[in-house]
Structure formats: structure tokens, C-alpha cells
Amino acid sequence: MELSKKAQQLTDRLNYIKDIFGGKHQEDISLLETRLNEFKTGETENIDEAAATIEDLFSFMEKKLEAKLTPMDKVRIVRHPQRICLKDILENVYDNYTEIGGQNEHTNDPAVLIARAYITRRYGKKTYHQSVMVIGHEKGHGEEFRNGGSAKPWGNAKALHYMHVAETEGIPVHSYIFTPGGDPVEEYPGAAQQIAKNIYEMAGLSVPIISLISEGGSGGAEAFGLADKRLMLSHGYYSVISPEGAAAIEGRLKRGERASAELIEQCAKNLHLTAQDNLSFGYIDKIIQEPLLGARPYHYDFFRTLRQEIIRATDEVMLKSSEFSIFNFSKLRRLQNPDINLDETYVRWHIKRSLRSDLIEERQHKFMRMSRKSYINRQSILGALADTWAEQWREVYNRLVYDIYHRQRKKYVRLREEIEAEWISFKQKTSKPFKNAYNKVRRIDPAAEEELTTLSKWEDENSRNNAWKWVSPKAKEDKAVTCPNSAVHGCIDLWAPDLYNEFAGVCTNCGHHFKMEYQWFMHNCFDENSIHEFNNEWEAGNPLKFPDFDERLQEAREKTKLKSSCITYEARIEGIKCIVAILTAPFRGGSVGAAEGAKLISAIDKARRKRYPLIIYSHGTAGIRIQEGTHGVIQMPRVTIAIRRYMRAGGLYLVLYDTNSFGGPVASFLGCAHYQFAMRSSNLGFAGPAVIKNTTGMDVPPDHHNCYKALSRGHIQGVWDRRDTRTNLKQALLTMGGRNLYYR
Template identity: 55%
Template sequence: MNIEKKLSALSTRIQYTRDIFGNKPRPELEAFANEIADFPEKYRDAGEDRAIRAIESLDQRLSTLETAMDAQLTAMDKVRIVRHPQRVCLKDILENVYDNYTEIGGQDEHSLDPGMLIARAYITRRKGKRIINQPVMVVGQEKGHGQEFRNGGSIKPWGNSKALKYMKVAAREQIPIHTYVNTPGSYPIEDFPGAAQQIAENIYEMAGLDVPIIAIFSEGGSGGAEAIGMADKRLMLSHGYYSVISPEGAAAIEGRIKGSERAPAELIESCALAQRITAQDNLKNGYIDEIIQEPALGARADHFDFYKQVRDQVVRATDEVTLSVRSIRFLRKAALRLFSKNADIIVRWSLSEKARERLVNRRYRKYRRLAQNAYKDNRTVLDKLTATSTGIVSSTASLIQYGLIKPFKQGIARVIEETTDEIHVVTGKVDSLFRCTLKKFGVKSNCDRLKEMELTGLSRAEEDKHVIESDTGYVSPQALADREVTCPHADKRGCLDIWARDLYTDFAGVCPNCGYNFPMEYQWYLHHIFDKDSVREFNRDIASGNPTGFPNFEQRVAAAKEKTGLQSSCLTFNASLEGIRLTCATLVANFRGGSVGAAEGEKFIRALELAQTKHQPFLAYVHGTAGIRIQEGVNGLIQMPRCTMAVRRYIEEGGLYIVLYDTNSYAGPVASFLGCSPYQYAVRSSRLGFAGPGVIKETTGLEIPPDYHNCFKALSRGHIQGVWSRKDIRKNLHHALLTIGGRNLYYR
């Protein structure tokens, strides 16, 4: 045994432990460090056998100390563990968990995004003389051990695009996907395709991949985690964390820290604890399915027993997902019971077509059940019974109208159309011969004269029948101020000052010179866009709460409810526009910045389900959103995949889903259930993207230009499909309803 090498290893372990506990004083650790420092002098004249025994004793004592200190870890200590350079990384797992692998999509720094690692791997399983090689697609964020080109596992949009590409390859080849989530968050960049844009696409597409997906979380940071985190089975390392925002970010928001200031360590520790970010917290709340136990103070590269445990649990999870959708229900349960008793059973991971359908449906149901206890349902028993009975009636009526009557009508109409087309072919030839005969004798038919008039006559302007001007009875409070308003572009474009009453009434908040759209209240939208007296709100009494028990947050939510008169930042209602009935969900900026938590997500999903039942188009109007509500922790973050799955199900059933952004829209909602819409529009002068200017500067150190999040920038990179003036919203929405839609065109 090399004594110096052993002493160096012990010193490294002590320094690692110091790093984990930050600046907290640990007298027992320092005493141990002093003992190691004095060891060469103390045992200089001792025999080698005695020195070796002494070192072995030190090793055992340090292991005991590490175990004792492991039990004292706080949430922030675990955050420091997953960020430590010695932390086990994806390359270590590929080398020690899988039997063989080939890295694809680039290699090390020679890659589109080195932080995203893709590998085609094999797991070899032996049963007696039988050897079975089971292929999997491994996708994950790679930090590396000090490899700066990995960008700390912070993935750029094209890295997430690469991950999605190969997950689709796995679905095409019908092999399971293992994703390893180890990221502090996605890199907040809006170059094409844009961080929010790509994460939304990843979540949407993963919801429909018809192969088993297993996710293993180490560091799950916000939207970066959700980009590859949707799975049928979610495992988490015991010292990992999964959170809507980093503890430092939460502390900066809570402490209103600005510029180069740093949040106090006590506040950071408090936020880490309050957000419920640990594996144990997430297991309790149901956001992960199992915990993979790590060695004391976290898994490092040389913990080989840990890799065996990861392999066993990952294989078992894949087997369980496969068995859960295979064969008939009775045999499936029997197989699962047998599997729990016999760990050596080999399960084939291939699935039949019906099993793949069950897998996708089961995934939807899994996420639909999450976060059910994280919001307040203040509806009375009568309200709940009324909602249930209304749902049953609507479902029955929908089944009769769209499942029976409509297909019958379509069949009859198809026969009539085909017959008419055949008749037109015959009569068209006869008509053509008749016209030719008339032309030979110089005679013009009435039809020819009409066509000639259309080509040579003067056109007449017709009134737009679709624009209805009416007195809605709503006047913006901003119009009551006796003042003049200056346009922000006055210096550049020569805009004159506008009287507030004129600006916020006749001009609808739009500068008559340059077209700048001043912010307006969401009530203006409700009263001016939809038909008069057609708005009918539902699920009003599903209310925001404080599911994590975040300090002093209950009072802030109560203050928002009192100020706005709303129970959450999401307003759901039915309305009509030019007689077309549609279902709407509005994120209101006045309520906690339009942030989304468990209540908002639940209301959004219920509105989508109602739109699907009633066969109505769905409009998401974003008056403004600051992202996911950080005080609700993963209860808020999980709404990203939950709502996106509901959107996907609605669209796949033929629904028309339109999103309209106003004012400022950022972060989680834009990077999921809003950003996945094929039809997204923005009100002129609005701003949207993944992260605000302050967050980008803090995380990247980059100064961004003032127009970085401008809606026209989003239009130029394809995130949205159009920019509208507020004056034209009603007309443009009606036009969209008449020209675009899903397969079934519900609104017609």
C-alpha cells in the first residue's frame, strides 16, 4: 500500500466534505484533518505494518464520520453536492452501468452542443445459458469533471433539439429511452430556435413517444430539466434536487436583490428548504417514483457499488413500464407479482401496437393525477355536482352529435359530392360544345358578359360585415386621468402627446402615429373582443394557495386575491366571437405577475378538457406571465408537462389551439403549454421569451440589446406567426377561426 497516496485520498475526502458544508464550522472535521496532517511525523519511525493499520483505522473513522454528517445534510448542502466537480456524471454512468455504448450526435467538444450527450447503449442480461442484448437510447446532460466546454450542463436550444431528434429515432426503432437529468437550467438564449421554443417542442413531442421512457434526476433545474424529464417512470438520486429555480435565484427574488449584490446565505438556505426540492420531498409529493440511494455525502466517480444499484433500478423500472402495458389486465398483474418475487426474470422491452397506445394513454393519466392536493378547491358540493352532471350531459351530447350524427352526415355528403362531380364532368363537356357553337355564330352568353364586366368594370368597396362596433360599457381607469400621455417613440418618430381619454377609449391604447400598443387591462379584452354579454366564467373557485408552506407567502396570495377579485391568475370562461362559441383561458398579469402554480395549471387543463368535450376552439390569451410561481416549487414546475400533455391530447383530437401574447410573457408557460401551439400571435409592442434581461445578464454575463425580446424578433425566428395591433384583435381572431383549424373543424 502506498501510504502517501492513501493519506492524499483521505485529505481529498476531507476537502470534499468542507466544500459540501460550505462555510459552516465542523470542529470534528478539522480535528480529523489535523490528525492526518500530523500522521507523517507521528508514524515516521513506526513500522510499515503499524502505519498501514493506523491508516485503515483513519479510513474507517472517516467513513463513520461521513455517515454521521450525511444524516445532517440540509437541502442547500445537497445542492452543493450535485454541483461539485467530483459528482458522478453521465460518462461515468455510461462506462459502468451499460455493457456497451456508442456516442452519437457528436463527440466531446466536437459537437453541436457538448453539454447534451447522446449514446446508443446496450444492457446485456443473462438467464442460464441465454444472453440477451437489450438496446436503449441514452440521453442526458453531461457536465464532465472540469470540462469547461460542457457549459456546466446548461443546454442551448440546439442541444435540446439534438436530444429530441434521437429520442424520435429511438421511437422509430422501438427501443426504450433512458434520460439522465443533470442541469442547473437551460441556457437563456433567444437565437433560433430559442430556448423556450425548443423546450416546448421537446415536452410536446415526448408526450407522444410510444416507447418506455425512464428519467433519472441528479440536478433538475427548471425548464432545462423538463426538456428531457417527461417519463413513464422517474427516479431520483438520493442527494439530488429538482426545483423550479435555484435557491440563489429564489433568494434573489425574495430578497429583491439587484445588480451585483448577493443574497445572504441564510436566505438562500431558507429558500432551499421552503421550496421542497430534495428527493425525499419530491417522492412524498409524487413527482418522482423511486429514490436511488447514494453513498454517504453523494456519489462520486469511484463509487462502483453505486453503479450496480443504478443499473438494477433502471432495468427494473424499464421492465415495470413494459409489463404495465403489455397483455390483458389479469396477466399483466400476475406478471408484476411474479416480477416482484423474482428479480432475475428477463422482460422483453418490445411492445405491440396496442401496448404502445396504452403506454401513451397511461403517461397522460399519470401526469393528470399529479398536483391534485396543491391547490384549493373552494367549490361547494352543489357546484361540484353541477359541474359533474354538466360534464356528463356535454359528453353524451358530444358523443351523439360528433360520434354518430356527424359521421353519418359526412358519409351522405361525400356520396352527394362524388355524384355531383360526375354529373359536372358530363354536363361540362356538353356546355363547352354549346359555347363553341355560339361563338362560331358570334353570339355571347349572359355568363360571358358577366365575366367581361368583372374584368373591365369598376369595383365597389363593401363594408366589413365581421366588425361589430358596440358600446361595451367598459372604460379603462387610465382614461379617467386628466393628463396627456407621451408615446415612448416620440423622440424617434415624432409622435404627438395624446389625451388619456382619447388614447384609452377611441384609440384602444394604440398610438395613432406609430402604432405603439400601450398596456391595457385584461377587462378591456373581455369586453371588446367577444360578443356582448357572451362571457361565462367557470371553475372560478379553484384557488391558488401555498402548498409548500413557503414563509409569508399565504398573506401575499391573499393580498393578490383581494386586490384583483380573482382566486388565481388564470381566468377560464366560455364566450362567442361573431357567433362562434369558444373556450378561453387568460393569464392575468395583475395577479402575482400572471405566474402559474397548481391552481392555474388545473384550471387550464379543465378548460382544455371542456373545449374537447364541447368540440370548441381554444384560445389562450396571455395578458402577461412572469413564469412558474417559484414559491410553489415543483408543484408549479410540474404544470409545464401536465398542461402540455393536455394541449397535445386536445390538438390530436382535432382541436384548434390559438395563443395570443400581450405585454410581457416569459419562462415556464412560454416554454411549454403556450409555446407548443402551432398558432401563436402577439399584440404589437409585447415582449416574450425564455428569461428576462436581468436573468440573462446574471446567468451569462451578457448585455442584451433593448429589443432582444421584442415580438418582431420572435416573429422573425418563427416562434410566433403574426403581430397584431390591439385594434385588430377581434377581426383577426375571427379571420383565424374561419381559415385555420384541426381535422374536425369543431367550430363549423
């Protein structure tokens, strides 16, 4: 019986090795197979000695193969059904727990598991049960209903709800990331919008967050990943996209085609997605060493190590967030000793409410310090010093004007308004009998009455001829353009010089919006000569040294005359000053990398310092730039934190979508805006139709991401006609606003 059991265990280990290496290292694997078959047949006389010998052989080979692991091998490790899952961690790391969601296929999202758990620690004769909220992705060792750990929007919403429960109860949050990426479901609350909300809220959660990454796939990982301490398993990966997805893009594969194994291996290497890579970039705090070829459920020693590291990370955050004392400093020093048994020490896992703001501030600073050297800044030293001085002066000026002068002025204005209101009420009561007598004898002109009681009409289109300051180059083409709705609405062909000039790319019959260049918005929506660009010396770079990417960047620069996909500038709309950022589709699809993230953060900070409204116009974005790997994906929490600071300071933040906007930007800093609008020519969502087809195998309707669908789902607040953009922006700036900023 023991022989059979041991043989089965070794067979499972051998199959695991075969799965991980995918046909590689056949000589070593064949040797293991031969020796295992000999052991199974029982040809040896001494069974115990044979078992010890083959066990030593397996351990030797696993150690040898461990040294040969490639990044793609590690990807296969974290995807394997034998890989540890969140339930294994709950059973072996925590002393007791109660599942709140994710138990089985009847849960609203089985891919997200939530549990109220505690860790028991003993100090002297006392026993302490320290409560935590455990939130993470559950793969369940290949259980199909788990959706591979890909969370649906309502799963992320449920996780956020219980993060707030943990905040109410004052207990830490432990998040576990085991996901290849979020499920691209657009139904309310929407995959992108919910991830954006999670990132936004986690940036301000007032209890410690500790995250552990095993498989961190892009936006799905970021929904749980904005943490005070980010740990990562040594065989895990954290990436902007899967190696297969990167290979499909790099290989320019058509629908249905598959990338070669060699290209996938190369892309996994080029993405720099391993724990060691991410530690060197500064995107994680510590690597937890796993057993050879990855942790599996029977590695009980590993679970003890994991428990110690989770406790250590939580203790460190708690002590750093507490009031300084010699005792806390001493405890913090002791935590650096890897040999200390943390089950026999005690640190109180509770932060005073008065100190929680410091915890939030430190978390935000942690992410804002990331990826600063991942782009090219060609600004001179003198220019940088001048900008810094101007920013400091503006900060001092605005504090004097807004925080001191206007704050005192508001008190007097409020008192004056109250006195005026009482005076007006008194006048109305005393003059009412005289007004009633006058109204009985006067006559009202019918035309004037109609003007006062009916809605105004938009000006006739003929009066708008030649009203645009900037005209599309397509207006120079002498050809007729057919509206795509002509078969349904009977639209007549339009002459290109008319369509792209005075009609602003809009069909005069059905209102269909043809795509226009970003310059149309830039030059036709703002006051003449009011645009002043800044930070145009910042360039998109190639921090991962991705093959051939420098040449592609240079080609994009020459073609578009831009240095990155983001343009930032100050402008005015009928005298109203604002800060504007544009994501331009012509430059690498409007993808966001480290340079774009830095420019957006700078623009947001400038808007906050100057007390200006902020407008981000997404002319089009394909998501996060995959060739920058985690240098790109880390911009999701970084820019969202900057947006949160701006909005919490009272800033007015507007987002306007055009053409196609998908991926990480929509799932972070764009999707978290309270006021989101879209042009009639726009499509937006978490993932485009081709990506959904390649990842889920599902076909989506042609209008699935249409702006009107997004409006019906509640993801945006309105759809605009391109010709009304300037008017609508002015109206929004005059009617929406923060409590501290002054726009007029």
C-alpha cells in the first residue's frame, strides 16, 4: 500500500514537471520516467532504500531544473492546477476563518473569495486573536466555475464592499492576487469602471492593506493590488499582458491564428514579468521564496514561511503608522530578524483614527515615487529649476488667495447673503398687494410671452459655415463619402470638402459621426491663442529594451511629430481657464506608458495647485503600452492617486471619450471620473472585440461598445454632438464645480 501511495505521489510530481517545461529537457525527464517505472514494478529487493533513492533523484532533478526555469516556465507554474490557491492559504496560514463569498458555483462570483479570518499569537501567558479581512482570487485547482480566477465586475464590487467593512471595523485587509486578468464584462457596473473604482477607493482606505501576488494579470491584478506592502511569490509573475497576448500583438496575428511557442517564450522574456524583475523595478517590496518548481498544497513548511511573512508585513505597516516611541522602534528593529518567531510576539493591529491619514499619505507617496526613471526627459536643468520655482510660487500664492483670503471672505459673504435674503423676503411681503393690483391692469405682448416660456432653438447649420478654426486634411480630398447608415436612413453621399469642413465630420441626415483628428478638438474648442503646452520635452522610452521598439517609437515620432501619446496644456474656454490632457490615437494607438503617466500626473498636480478644472480628452487609447511591461501598468494606480488627490481637494474633473478607448486607462484614471461624456463617434470599454474573442472565445455585437450602450449601462453621463463640444464644455465648467476651486 505504501509503495502504491509513494508511486502515485512521484507520478504526480513527474506529470507536473512535464506540464511546466512543455517538451523541454527531455533527457532529464526520460531518466526520471525510467527510474520511476523501475520503482513501480518493484524489481528492487529493499523497497525503503529504493524509495529513498528515487526521492533523492527527484529532488536532485528538481533542483537542477529549477536553475533552468525561464519566465514562460514560471507562467506555466502559476497556471497549473497543482498550484496553491487561496483556499489552501486560508486553511494553512490562518487559524480560523468564515467564508463570506466565493464558496461554490452558486456564489455571485466564484472567482472572488472573501473571508473573515484571524491569526492567533501568543505572548507570554496571553493569547491574541488578530482579525483580518481576506480578499482574493480563487482558482480552486482548476474548478471550471471559478473562471480561472478572472473576476467579474460584481466580484470586484463585492470585494470593495468588504474592504469598506474592514475599514469600519478597523482591521487590516490581506489581498491575494491569483488572476490572469479581469473578465471583460461590460454590463453594469462594467469591468473597467469597477476596477477604476476599486483603485480609487483603495488609494484612500484607512486601514493597512497587504497584498500577495502569485499571478498578476494587468487590470485584474490592480483591482486588489494598491497596497501598503506588496509581496510576491518567487515563481509568480506580474505583467501588463499575458505572453500569449503579447505574442498575438507582436506577431500581428489575425483572428484564429496562434502564435508559435518560440514567440511566446520570447515575449515572456521581453516583458520582464518575474518577481525578480519587479523587485528590481521597485514595484514590489519583497519576494517570498517558494519550494523547488513552485509551491503546491503539500508544502507545509512553505505555508509556515508564508504565515511569518504575512504577519511581518502587517506588523511593519502597523508600527510605521503608529506614534513614534522607543518601544515601537525596538519592535520594528526586531522584525528585521528572519529567525524570530512572530507567532510568539505581539503587535497591536489597530491604528488610531487620528493617525489613519498618515497611513493613506504614505501609501500614496509610495506609488507616486515609482517609475520615475522609466521615460526620457530632455528638459534642461535650468528649465526644470524654473518650473520648480514657478510651481512653488504658485503654491504659495494660491494658499494665500484661496486658503486664507477667500476663506475669510466667504464668512462675510455668507453673513451678507443671509441679511439680503431676509431683506428681500420683507420687501416681497410688504409690496405684494401693490404688485397684484398692477398685474391686473397691465398687458403682456404675446411674442414676448412666447419668448419667455419656450425653449431656445439651435442656430441653423447654414449660419455655422466656415466657423471652425481648424479643418481636417481630409477636407482637401475631392471625393464623395458614403454614410454607413445610408442603407437604413437613406443618407445621400457627402462631398469630402463639405463633410470634413463645415459639417465637422457629421452626416447632415442621420448625425453619424465620422472619425476626426485630435487637432479638431484641440483648436476648435478653446479660445484662440490660449493654448500653452507644457512638458513637451518628456518622451516615451523603452525601459525594458524591448526588441525593435526603439525603431517603432522613432517611426511614431516622425509620423505624428509627437514625443509621446499625451499632450498637456493650459487653455481657456470663453475666458475660463483649465488644464487639458489629450491621449492621441495616432501615437502608438494612444497607449499609456511611463512618460504618459508622468505627464498626466504633472498636469493633474498643476490643476490642483492652480485651482483650475481638469479635462482629459481620450481621442483614443488602446490601453497600457505592453512593451513597457509593469512600467506601464503601474501608471494605473499612480495616475488614479493623483486624480483622487485633485478631486478630494475640490477639483472639477471631466473626461471626454472619442473614437476607441479601451484597456487600463478606462479601468483606472478615466473610469473613476464623476463626469464622463462621449462623442457620438466613440466606443469604450474594458477590452475590444478582438481581445474578447481571443480571451473568452465569445463574439460580441458590432455596437457592444457603442457610446449609447455605455450610456445605458450608466458608465458615462452623456453623449455629445461634436459640433456642440465647445458649448457643452463651457456649460459643464459653469455648472459643475468643486467646493474649493474657482473657475470664473
